[in-house]
Amino acid sequence: MTPLAATNDFVVKFANINGSGSASANELFAKCILRMGVPVSPRNIFPSNIQGLPTWYEVRVSEAGWLGRRGGYDLLVAMNPQTWDEDLKGLASGGYLFYDNSKPLPKFKFRDDVTTIGVPLTDIANRTWDDPRQRQLFKNIMYLGALSVLLGIERDVIVQLIGEQYRGKQALLEPNVHGLDLGREYASQHLQPIGLKIERRDNVGDRIFVDGNSAAALGMVYGGATVCAWYPITPSSSLAEAFQKYCAKLRVDKTTGKHNYAIVQAEDEIASIGIVTGAGWNGARAFTATSGPGISLMNEFIGLAYFAEIPVTLIDVQRGGPSTGMPTRTQQSDVMFCAHASHGDTNHVLLFPEDPHECFEFAAEALDLADRLQTPVFMLSDLDIGMNHRLCKPFEWDDARGYDRGKVLSAEQLEAGVPFGRYRDVDGDGIPYRTYPGTHPVRGSFFTRGTSKNADAKYSEKGEDYIENMQRLKRKLETAKKLLPQPVLHRAPHAAKDGAVYFGSTSPSMAEAIAKLDAGGMHIDALRVRGYPFADSVREFIDRHEQVFVVEQNRDAQLRALLIEQFEVDPARLVPILHYDGTPITARFIASAIGERMGSAEVTALRGDKVA
């Protein structure tokens, strides 16, 4: 067995017990590497209901900047005895096992083809601290100390980060630094160097490190949302909680202490969307954040908001199936469902952010679009982007940017005699004018209901009125296509006859897969769609290529189905590349799946698990 050797390009997996205080040490580990200029992408893996409450934190270190999940791991920090066997089984051959050797373990618990590194964390902690809670807690920082010596992470960087984390909390700062040094001392005195190394680079730039849910919440603050109604559900809860946190900082009037926001934790998702619908109807910017099960409950209201033309913004942080089904695993499996949520001929606007930067941008954008289009707008994020820290471009805001409140008639306009009929298509773009309740004493009032109405919002069950309205809604969707974020094209270095379409959190793995394919002489153009209904340029992209791989994280090729539905293209030309086991899609998977279909001899090389 040759031990793996790699600099700035490997994966570390931490196996911990939930509640042991490991999360902050693990995050610190990731941040130290970033501070040394080397990109990392960490992922939390936390099953919702397994004995022993295990959690895992997987950190991919990639000097090249690949932020998708790599698959496999080269260094295992095994801190949970309950998951030891499984964890060790997954460690790459030639990899490194780091563990607490205070208690001896029988030989059969180990593997011959990996390097075993034992540190008596419990013993040292018991010698150093009396309080059981502290003994437990500081073990985490001790293993970080030992790892930093093994991998070459600079002490100063760690100490500075600890200082930032515990600014003003001297009582926590000192023992943490002490714990760090105990780990470092032990490693320097007793351990051999290993083949995995971190070396300083300058590859991070001005990028920020943040999770998508916080980013989306901040986007809602910047975009002017005043009402948030939600019901707790993983993986979206942290979004509403982040909104609360940001609002408490950014939306409280300094002199009066009054709030420029209202957050209601509703009794369920039906009430959440009802509150958002009522607020939108009455002219406030409102949103809800949920996941698939919540969208399921919201369906009737989504239809009402669509037909009654009420601005509603929804964020769906996607996860696996209903009930207990994989609530802590990522998927892109609500695409079809959201596109056509509710009964009747509905069709909704969707936005697909690729990372926290776009979560911020699209959240604010969704509020504008909902007002402009007077319709529900969905931002489809997922667990992978939503709940993990991701390196991304800094947030941007142009102070000259105003909120687009859409077509709303003011009291002055009504007073001046501007004619008003709630559902008339005055401008030919399918978007009618509306009024807020209470605007004018005698003009502009109307009655809001579903589809039984005419263009003046008077009750009507006439077929002509219904059809006219439905046709106008269709025109409105045409208008939407032009307003949504346009697709992003990645052109192959050489003329390519094949293309790929992808979206959302697949993005970093797709970029890496394209590079792998290019390196193997297989060139494809790739188009990342960012909104639905799709822009006309998506059709042009499909037409330009012989076959188009549609890469997505669900079983039923849902984006592909929407492409076929909207463009009526020959389904044979759209080749599904599907990943849906609940783990984030990897570049290895994409490259080998596409490579295989491109009939390349290089396939095996692509699939090959060249670790580290």
Next chain:
Amino acid sequence: MTYLPKPKLHHPSLQKNAVGFTRRDYEGAISTLCAGCGHDSISAAIIQACWELDVEPHRVAKISGIGCSSKTPTYFLSASHGFNAVHGRMPSVLTGANLANRELLYLGISGDGDSASIGIGQFVHAIRRGVDMLYIVENNGVYGLTKGQFSATADQGSKSKKGATNTDAPVDMVGMALQLGASFVARSFSGDKTQLVPILKAAMTHKGASFVDVLSPCVAFNNHPGSTKSYDYVREHNHALCRMDFISPRAEITVDYPPGEVREVRQHDGSVLRLRKLPESHDTGDRVAAMNYLHACQARGEIVTGLLYVDPEAPDLHEHLQTVEVPFNTLGERELCPGSAVLAEINAALS
């Protein structure tokens, strides 16, 4: 259901109120409900109450669920915005609307099916939160719009028009509202305008969650012998708690009642509810007494009507959430967007 066209409500006087509107200005489209439907009388009482209260029609938002009762917002206050939402979900839509603009008067119109069955959760939680609204349940003990199925407020043992007997225990929304912390709770009868109009006026001026259960016979499906929500049954078993006069802040208080028989409740806006006690009546400021009284009457087979409970000082949802005084829907970038300089700091803290 028949669609007998009914003449637009006429009123002899076209006298203007303090805000310059005649009673007509508070009317709506011609009702399409059955002639004699209790719901139409409630609409008439709402019109009367708003006119007498000098409410500006456009400063009212009418929100309802689905049902014959929920259709009625079309039949009053045509100068107000209205919203026929989905079945059982009026309370959430109203809550959101109220958050968006705290300055309007919110009328939530619902039925017993809408509120006691499919929407019971939303009813419960909107009351709990203290949403500033007048929540009216037009209670006929049946699903009128879907043609006569029992609702959850139908009494055990009552008979449907087709002869079926209801075996399920009834939901008493008044009892629930009291228990849930509504700060204004009353029950009335669509056929008793003298009682209903002052109650509605008092409830409209009340700040906080007002709940009014109005028994409202369905002439098509629940007005037969054997029904406990028929005109005859309610008239025979009505136990009026008290007679109430509503005195607006503007009106001079001239009427004199012998002390000892009158209890006055002053609301936050200065209006006064003057309660003329009947012999057996109780203290409207005592929630527990109200619940006990309600149950005692129920046990005697009486339907207690009148104002059961009022807390003029109760905080509403906006107070709980400490929201700004101005309506959210008037706030723009200046108030809401922290700007690029703050964002630069946030970015710095994230790198």
